[in-house]
């Protein structure tokens with residue numbers, strides 16, 4: 245008798261937050277709502293095979309990252325799958341073989357947890373449909389829910405375009421448990437926005453985002469931050485609809501700097517920006533003053549700088565990057581992205 249097995253594969257992107265998620269409560273619920281757009285060129289490519297093992301009675305997983313068995317990732321994924329078994333009960337009767345790789349350079353400092361957990365959650369939802377012989381009408385919402393349990397920001401990666409995560413009175417249907425797509429309100433000027441990621445520093449961050457979120461629990465400015473997160477979400481929704489790029493710049497840069505200011509002012513302070521991060525920010529401000537173009541920056545929890553600009557100004561921005569900013573990038577590395585179309589099922 246041949247062994248019963250089910251397979252699924254998804255390519256899923258990373259995303260860049262415009263209003264930041266920083267601080268959480270309960271089971272990975274956000275302290276304030278956040279808004280991001282999905283990238284088109286920074287993907288995890290994940291394939292899952294579930295092989296029937298009826299006597300197993302516990303989650304069991306084998307994980308290969310870029311073709312190498314990776315035990316550190318395996319431990320993380322095992323913990324996630326144990327939680328996911330609450331809904332996907334079959335996980336306790338199947339052995340999982342996961343193969344995953346990224347389209348962006350390994351340890352480039354790009355957040356890979358968003359693409360990795362969204363790709364894996366999409367695979368779980370697809371296999372769930374096969375095993376149960378059903379179609380999930382809320383497929384992407386379910387995938388977003390489980391991505392969130394893996395890594396909060398991952399829940400915003402299961403759709404293309406612009407997405408909001410976290411309950412806010414400013415958007416009907418918003419939820420703390422999963423992200424929702426907001427493309428129907430987006431003004432054309434934001435629709436093909438560019439994101440050029442300058443790799444200032446490769447490698448692992450000095451402080452993980454898990455530790456960073458935890459520091460908010462005893463942070464003197466936490467409440468003020470959460471209120472700003474709510475307010476900026478509400479303002480950014482208006483701006484994304486009206487096409488007011490100047491206000492977009494003000495909100496997005498302020499969110500990035502606030503994120504890093506929170507790190508610097510936490511009870512155990514830490515700094516993830518590097519001297520080149522600050523040099524690039526100064527250069528961007530000078531360029532904007534001199535040209536009147538709408539180039540802005542945002543930062544993730546790391547030293548790398550995301551340059552954002554409307555599509556219509558991209559040629560001049562790319563020239564500026566080549567002539568003036570490449571020197572600040574480690575090994576001259578930068579990655580060209582734009583608002584992406586979201587995950588793709590490949591098997």
Ligand code: PMV
Nearest residue numbers: 261264265395396397453545
């Ligand atoms: O998803 P996590 O737990 O890695 O948190 C990521 C938080 C930021 O990337 C700094 C901001 C965000 O909203 O993506």
